Amino acid sequence: MLYLYLLAVFVTLTEGVYHPHPGARFQWQLEVDDDNPMVYSMHADMYDADLWALTPQDISAIHAKGGKVICYFSAGSYDKNRPDAHLFHSSDIGNKMHGWDEYWIDITSSNVKSIMLKRMDLAKRKHCDGIEPDNVDGHEAGNAHFAFGYQDQLIYNRWLADQAHARDLSIGLKNDAEQIKELHSWFDWALNEECHENDGGRECLLYQPFLDEGKAVFNIEYVNSKHLSSHDKSKCTSHHPQGMSTQFKLWDITDWVYHCPHQ
Template sequence: MPLTRLLVLCLLMAAHGSLAEARTRFSAGEPWDWQLTAPLDLTRKVNVYDLHPGLVTQKAIDRLRARGVKTICYVSVGTLEKTAPDRKAFPAKVIGKVYGDWPDEKFLDIRQRDILLPLMKKRFEVCKAKGFQAIEPDNMDVHYADSGFPITKAHTKSYVLALAKIAHGLGLAIGQKNVPDMTGHFVNVLDFAITESCHQDGWCGDVAVYSKKGKAIFDAEYTDRKINFSAACRAAKSMRISMILRNRDLTKDVKFCPN
């Protein structure tokens, strides 16, 4: 191989390696908080905040990072919100049925990656520009829903892995959101997991491989369902899951497990 070509290859490999090293690591057991509804409380003594990018300024993120707090940016990758500032960029052919639990959202046809991936990349770039270090890709589970499209788990796998490639290319970490039955497809690629009601619904063990690999599992249980939170916290501690108890709207109200 010519020397100049070898040097170029080495430089490219070094650049790729430095980017991978720059990606923030989220470790098993780190305390977290998750707020998607204003007003926010950003004064808590946690290692990680997961926030909606539309509710925070770059200065607020900079202040968190100055305190050593890691930040995750909420992005819906499987639905389109009525309030999304980029909603007009989504053509009608990728927009499906209304998400029953959230009437202000409609499902997206994640099979149409040629349309959606560039749009999601722009969303990820907004997160990066604000100083976020990672992505929460919400609504990864469109294949479970009555979306209006014949979406399968295979489509979800392809879409999520493509999103991971985009995020990692930007130096951002990205997590698995719910879909416990797909953990085997994602655990070696994605950087952490975010789960909802894994204790209440009995599937924390399905994602426990993340913590076994030293990666964080951030779990939220909900106050609108019956739960023995003390028992839940004991179970979470045994699996090194970072658990909080929250209301469904993810306001600033929260209960943390004891240390």
């Protein structure tokens, strides 16, 4: 009975939150600047772009055409170029992320959580419909500077979802595929990078619980040029659970996109 009660409370709290369904059209553009303005002329149900780069004009224009706006920020790393970078304490900042000019942060820190709340509040003030918190799988990365592990990551990710829903914001689970069984009911959709390249493509199949709940799963596969190879295009059908939407992006994540046919 207690489980049913808690489930009913959870459903009630998320009734007003945007839940994209499998097959929803998704546009992801994190590179937004003077040289790469936000492009929303294509048909998409939801547009996902950087929280700080999106302008009120961008958001209003997307809403005017019936689209939803998802605002991206990192919930698991420190980037010195972010406007709120000064709010982090030195004790919050850990090891450098491999391949990126960012650093893992201590997700058990009360100060880190305070910063994330401010980011969600900013998303709400800007009229974002949801958020895409990145780097929520620090427990996988051998972040030796901090002692947090699998359970700490679960607690933090569920906390992010609860705080997003408290603000009527939709929230997507970014990667963290190994915790899907424990997290799929807390998140409204999922975004995966390169599951076709991981574990022989079997990582894609881990997203079935989201699809079973009628929640969209978006898969991004990276390419080095706009001319896709036959190997690239084979990802549109290989290791592809029914309902997953795959698209191809250049590594700098500009507005260019190739959607798999019939998805």
